[in-house]
Structures are given as C-alpha cells and as structure tokens.
Amino acid sequence: MRSKPAAIAALLALATVPVFSQSQTIRIHAATVLDGTGKVLRNATIVVQGSKITAIDTGSTTATPTYDLGALTVTPGLIDVHAHVGWHFDKDGRYAARRGDSSEEMLYSAENAYVTLMAGFTTIQSPGQANDVQLRDAVARGVLPGPRILTSIRQLNERSGTPDQIREQVRQLKKDGADVVKIFASASIRDGGKQTMTDAQLQAACGEANTLGMRTMVHAHSPESIKASVNAGCLQIEHGVFANDEVLKLMADKGVFFDPNVGVVLQNYLRNRVHYEGIGNYNAEGFAYMEKGVKINEEMIKKAVHTPKLMLVNGTDAVAGAHGHNADEIVERVRQGGQKQMDAVISATSLAARSMRLEKTIGTLAPGFEADLVALDGDPLSDITAVTRVAFVMKGGKVYKHVAPTALRTTH
Ligand SMILES: [Zn+2]
Numbered sequence: 001m002r003s004k005p006a007a008i009a010a011l012l013a014l015a016t017v018p019v020f021s022q023s024q025t026i027r028i029h030a031a032t033v034l035d036g037t038g039k040v041l042r043n044a045t046i047v048v049q050g051s052k053i054t055a056i057d058t059g060s061t062t063a064t065p066t067y068d069l070g071a072l073t074v075t076p077g078l079i080d081v082h083a084h085v086g087w088h089f090d091k092d093g094r095y096a097a098r099r100g101d102s103s104e105e106m107l108y109s110a111e112n113a114y115v116t117l118m119a120g121f122t123t124i125q126s127p128g129q130a131n132d133v134q135l136r137d138a139v140a141r142g143v144l145p146g147p148r149i150l151t152s153i154r155q156l157n158e159r160s161g162t163p164d165q166i167r168e169q170v171r172q173l174k175k176d177g178a179d180v181v182k183i184f185a186s187a188s189i190r191d192g193g194k195q196t197m198t199d200a201q202l203q204a205a206c207g208e209a210n211t212l213g214m215r216t217m218v219h220a221h222s223p224e225s226i227k228a229s230v231n232a233g234c235l236q237i238e239h240g241v242f243a244n245d246e247v248l249k250l251m252a253d254k255g256v257f258f259d260p261n262v263g264v265v266l267q268n269y270l271r272n273r274v275h276y277e278g279i280g281n282y283n284a285e286g287f288a289y290m291e292k293g294v295k296i297n298e299e300m301i302k303k304a305v306h307t308p309k310l311m312l313v314n315g316t317d318a319v320a321g322a323h324g325h326n327a328d329e330i331v332e333r334v335r336q337g338g339q340k341q342m343d344a345v346i347s348a349t350s351l352a353a354r355s356m357r358l359e360k361t362i363g364t365l366a367p368g369f370e371a372d373l374v375a376l377d378g379d380p381l382s383d384i385t386a387v388t389r390v391a392f393v394m395k396g397g398k399v400y401k402h403v404a405p406t407a408l409r410t411t412h
Helices: 005-013 103-117 131-140 163-175 200-211 224-233 247-256 264-271 282-304 330-339 341-347 350-355 384-388 405-411
Strands: 026-035 040-049 051-058 074-076 078-080 121-126 148-151 181-184 216-218 235-240 257-259 372-378 390-395 398-402
Touching: 051 372, 078 350, 103 121, 103 131, 103 398, 131 148, 131 384, 148 224, 163 200, 181 200, 200 216, 200 224, 216 224, 224 235, 224 247, 247 257, 247 282, 264 282, 282 330, 330 341, 341 384, 390 405
Parallel strands: 026 074, 078 121, 121 148, 181 216, 216 235, 235 257
Antiparallel strands: 026 040, 040 051, 074 372, 372 390, 390 398
C-alpha cells in the first residue's frame, strides 16, 4: 500500500496534467480553408500557438495534425454584428422584460452566449443592455464559453433629450465602456418604421461619437431615417426594410456599412408568436407589419446585393428564440438576394470585423490573427447551408466544439 503523501502526489500529478497548455502548438488540417477575405486554400494546415495563428502551411507536411478535420471546410469564426444576447423567454415561456438586474437574467444571457458560440459565432455585437458588460467581461476571462461580445450598453432615441444632452450621454457611454453607440432613428417595423429622431438629435449623437472615435449603429427603416443618419455621419445602418435605390446608393457612396436583417428576426417572431403576442407592440397589427416585412425584405435584399460597392455586413437582430440560428441570415441573403456565396462568407468574417474596427485581430485566417475558426460540414461556396452545420469551433486557440459531421446531419 502506498503511503499517503505518495498517493496525494500521484493525484496532484494527474490533476496538473494540462489538457492543452497555452504554449502548445496545435495543428489543424482541412481539405479546404476559406481565409475570410476571398482566398481559398486547399490541403492546408493552420498552426496555432497560444491564442493566435502563427502559420498556415499548404501542401504536404510531415507533422501530424492535432486535429485532422478531413473534408470539412474551415472558415474564420463567424461574426454577428447585431445579436441581442440577453433576450430570452422566461420560465413561463413568455418574452421577458429585461431590467438587467437579476442573476436569473444573467444566466439566460450566458445560455444564449453558449448556444451562439456552438453555432460557430465567435464574435457578436449586442445593441445592448446593461448586464452585457458583465457577460462580455466574464467571457473575456476565458472560462465561460461564449463569443467575444461588444455592447452598446444602452440606446439613444427620440426621448434622449436635446442635442447637448445627447452629446453628454455619448460621452457617458464611452466612460462606461460601451464598444458602440446604438441609436434609434426610426420607429420599429411594428409601428411603421418612420423617422423618430430629429436631424439635430442624430447629428449630435453621431457627431459626438465621431469626435470621440466611437462607432455608431443606427436602427433605421424608412428611407428618410436612413438618409438623415448617413448625412449625420453615422457609420452603420441596421434593418432598412424600406431602403430604396437612392439610400442604398447613398450608403455605398459614403462607405456606410449596411446590416439588413432578412433571414432570422422576423421569421423568428412569426415562429414564436405565442411567446410574444400581447406584450407591448407585439399585437395583431405589429405581427401584420412583420408578415409584410418578410416580403418587403426579400425585395430590398435583392436591390442591396446588387448595389455596387455597398458594404453588407452579417447581422441577424437575433432576439429570444433566435439564438443559435444566427447562420440562417447568411443562407437567406444568398437564397433571397442572390448574394454570391463567397461574398456572404466575407460579410460574416473579414468585412464584419472591419465594421467593428477589429479587422487586424479577427475575421481573417492568417498569421498574427486570433485563432477564431470553425469547420463546416460541406462547402459553403457550393452549398451555403453548410454554414449551419458547424462541426468544430475554436476561439482564441481554445477548442469549444468538435463533433462528427454525421451528428450534425441527424440533428439539424
Ligand atoms: Zn435589434
């Protein structure tokens, strides 16, 4: 019989064997790698050290891969520039008002973060609620599984006050650690989508943000509200259900990012109607607007995709019920709008990263970038639905998911 100290020493030795130490080199081999900027690499090995990619080798190599992903297609970790990670249904199955002050809400947010990561999204931007900050920081500590999170913390709207008061609020957002300023320039689609903030309010919000070097994202449905936002110096437009040729061209000319949401959010509301109806503007009229919105979106995305130089970024507006289905947006833009598959991949990787000013860190597979990558069952260039079959997820050099493709085919 071993002495007690020896037994303890043996246990300690076992306990301290690292599964993957940060300095260990990880080699990931795949038949096809899309680098996120438009390049296709065949028979490639991505070399990862710590949180970063150090090399991508193509052709034959003698080193045995740590992960041989066979026929899967590797892309950068997917990015959703508009996901409401805190939105959830409560224990009664109803859409819950979020006060941002309960541990129960925090746990729902953490659950949403987890399912989003498992769907291949390694970065999201949440426009936004107060407890996003705690979630963002908790995920960044590296234990809680979730995507990198950027948040607006709060929103500005027509009730945010005078231009001076709005500028003050933008300065406060910066102090509070907001990653982006979220602005409501128009009403909800459920209320018709007309411009709500005055031009002066928009100029104050986006002008002050630009002065402080902060990014802006603007909820805007009507052409007038989009035009006013672009002319106020705002950097990104969300939704744009009623965007016409004139404002699509305006966004393209001014280099404003456009994030239409045609594949997830309205479909999710209609699918989950029973969980929302009877709360606020989730009434019969609101749902009628949303039903119409699906069809109007389909016409709009065709025009948007075919507007030269318009920078379309992938965002879903994922709300309660939609988390984990984020990739449907990528699929629907191709299916409804005729977007080229490669453009759809770029819009969810390097271009989305650029819209967040993170293009030197994420969204591209190349040496020096964070090792955020996913492997898809299928080739999205021939079948875009491959983006919904995520077999492998690595974020910051750490593997969070690795399943057999057959498991995806049976469960999806
Ligand atoms: Zn939203």
